[in-house]
Structure formats: C-alpha cells, structure tokens
Amino acid sequence: MDTLVLWDIDLTLVDYTGLGRKWYSEALANVVDKELAHLPEFPGRTERSLARELLKAHGVRHDDEQVERVLTELEAIGLATRPSLPSLGRVLDGAAEILGALESRGGVVQSLVTGNLPNLAVYKLAAFDLDRHVDLEIGGYGSLSDHRHDLVEAAMAQASAKHGVTFTASSVVVIGDTPMDVAAGRHHGTVTVGVATGRHSVDQLADAGADAVLSDLTDTPAVLAALLR
Missing domain, CATH: 3.40.50.1000 (HAD superfamily/HAD-like)
Structure with a gap:
C-alpha cells in the first residue's frame, strides 16, 4: 500500500446542511430537557467537542459521562432518521x-x-x-x-x-x-x-x-x- x-x-x-442543528436540538431536549439556545460552530469540529460545548453553554454538567449521554442520544436519533437521509442531503x-x-x-x-x-x-x-x-x-x-x-x-x-x-x-x-x-x-x-x-x-x-x-x-x-x- x-x-x-x-x-x-x-x-x-x-x-446535510441543517441536520446537525436538528439532531443536537433533539438530543439536548431528550438528555437534559433544555431548549436549544446556543448552537456551536460545526465546521471541522468533533461530535465530542460539540456536545461538551453545547452542554456547557446551556448551564448543565459537561463532564465525560454527560457528554457520552449526548453522544448516545445522537446515535439513536441518527438511526431513527436513517431512512430519510437520502431526502435530507x-x-x-x-x-x-x-x-x-x-x-x-x-x-x-x-x-x-x-x-x-x-x-x-x-x-x-x-x-x-x-x-x-x-x-x-x-x-x-x-x-x-x-x-x-x-x-x-x-x-x-x-x-x-x-x-x-x-x-x-x-x-x-x-x-x-x-x-x-x-x-x-x-x-x-x-x-x-x-x-x-x-x-x-x-x-x-x-x-x-x-x-x-x-x-x-x-x-x-x-x-x-x-x-x-
């Protein structure tokens, strides 16, 4: 090679412009019962850093355990959305x-x-x-x-x-x-x-x-x- x-x-x-906002809004609501008020800048970032910033900006715990909860929720949302992805991007x-x-x-x-x-x-x-x-x-x-x-x-x-x-x-x-x-x-x-x-x-x-x-x-x-x- x-x-x-x-x-x-x-x-x-x-x-998939706009999809990240939708997914993070749902994840934030489902994990910490917060409405999205701050959206991080996405370009070039990792999901781990985005989740941490999102939690911190909304005044909730942002340690690794809480970040993992958000990432797990994002995975679940992504799986549920999967059948629609060809029409969303x-x-x-x-x-x-x-x-x-x-x-x-x-x-x-x-x-x-x-x-x-x-x-x-x-x-x-x-x-x-x-x-x-x-x-x-x-x-x-x-x-x-x-x-x-x-x-x-x-x-x-x-x-x-x-x-x-x-x-x-x-x-x-x-x-x-x-x-x-x-x-x-x-x-x-x-x-x-x-x-x-x-x-x-x-x-x-x-x-x-x-x-x-x-x-x-x-x-x-x-x-x-x-x-x-």
Missing part, C-alpha cells in the same frame, strides 16, 4: 467519481477522518452508496477526542496495523473543507488538501497551509493529481 487517503464527510463528500458533485477512481487504483487505501460518530458516518455515506468505497474500520471518528488531530493519529495507526505497513506522514493525505481539517493533517506532517465546497474559501484554505486547494471535486484528473502527488 502506497497512499492512505483520509476523507472528511460533511461538506466535503455530502451536504445530497452527494457533492464529483464525490462518487473520485472515490471510485481512487478505489480502482492499486496501492491506495481510503478511510475517514470525520467529526461524526462512527455510526453516523456510516449512515450519511450509505444513504448515497458511498460507504462501499472507504474502509470504515480504520477511520478516525468524532467520538474519540475533542481534538481533530487525535483522529488523524488514530486512523494512521489503525491503517498501519491492519495492512502491516507503516503509513508515514508523507504517504498520508488528509482532505477536507475547513482550516481545522488542514490543521489536523499538518499537526502530523501529512499532505493536506483543502476543498472549498463548504463555508471556507480557496484563499482561507490556502492560508491555513493546505498543500493543495481545490474549488470542488468535479475534475477527477485534477483531484487525483492533488491527492496522489
């Missing part, structure tokens, strides 16, 4: 094509570094049959840590263990739509690729230090060139 490509999900591969242009193109190449492993919880990541991708392109067992997920760079470290370690090779930083590509995605990869010295399909511009992603920045994923050869340099 030559290259490990670690994908972000939301606003990189798929768009969309695949971003070019996402299916580039995932398929990478899958067909030798020496490439695709997985995730996403702020989503593991099951929510599966549900969001499976709604559009994108899950079959990535190895979900070796991803870095938002249940792990408040800090996104810990997710990159976990994914690299799991991929190396599963494939019996060491994926060094120079052989790992972290791709996402936020400066936090870029920073998480840069923390470990990986190749970083920004894609301006979310709330951050090409210039903002370049300023964050991305090795390459794409306006979107529609030009498959250009995306391949950026990822497999």
Whole structure:
C-alpha cells in the first residue's frame, strides 16, 4: 500500500446542511430537557467537542459521562432518521467519481477522518452508496477526542496495523473543507488538501497551509493529481 487517503464527510463528500442543528436540538431536549439556545460552530469540529460545548453553554454538567449521554442520544436519533437521509442531503458533485477512481487504483487505501460518530458516518455515506468505497474500520471518528488531530493519529495507526505497513506522514493525505481539517493533517506532517465546497474559501484554505486547494471535486484528473502527488 502506497497512499492512505483520509476523507472528511460533511461538506466535503455530502451536504446535510441543517441536520446537525436538528439532531443536537433533539438530543439536548431528550438528555437534559433544555431548549436549544446556543448552537456551536460545526465546521471541522468533533461530535465530542460539540456536545461538551453545547452542554456547557446551556448551564448543565459537561463532564465525560454527560457528554457520552449526548453522544448516545445522537446515535439513536441518527438511526431513527436513517431512512430519510437520502431526502435530507445530497452527494457533492464529483464525490462518487473520485472515490471510485481512487478505489480502482492499486496501492491506495481510503478511510475517514470525520467529526461524526462512527455510526453516523456510516449512515450519511450509505444513504448515497458511498460507504462501499472507504474502509470504515480504520477511520478516525468524532467520538474519540475533542481534538481533530487525535483522529488523524488514530486512523494512521489503525491503517498501519491492519495492512502491516507503516503509513508515514508523507504517504498520508488528509482532505477536507475547513482550516481545522488542514490543521489536523499538518499537526502530523501529512499532505493536506483543502476543498472549498463548504463555508471556507480557496484563499482561507490556502492560508491555513493546505498543500493543495481545490474549488470542488468535479475534475477527477485534477483531484487525483492533488491527492496522489
């Protein structure tokens, strides 16, 4: 195996705008009987950090036990919503094509570094049959840590263990739509690729230090060139 490509999900591969607010509003009401009055900034964050901020902002206990209760509730809400996900979101242009193109190449492993919880990541991708392109067992997920760079470290370690090779930083590509995605990869010295399909511009992603920045994923050869340099 030559290259490990670690994908972000939301606003990189798929768009479920507004769903996070709905899910967190329901979780807050169900866990602590509070009405949503503060919504954290989502881009680039992990579910663990979002849940902690949400609880703290609403004046309730925000220790690890309480955070776990919120995460468990989010999983339950996501499962209940799963049948409706195809109508609540969309695949971003070019996402299916580039995932398929990478899958067909030798020496490439695709997985995730996403702020989503593991099951929510599966549900969001499976709604559009994108899950079959990535190895979900070796991803870095938002249940792990408040800090996104810990997710990159976990994914690299799991991929190396599963494939019996060491994926060094120079052989790992972290791709996402936020400066936090870029920073998480840069923390470990990986190749970083920004894609301006979310709330951050090409210039903002370049300023964050991305090795390459794409306006979107529609030009498959250009995306391949950026990822497999």
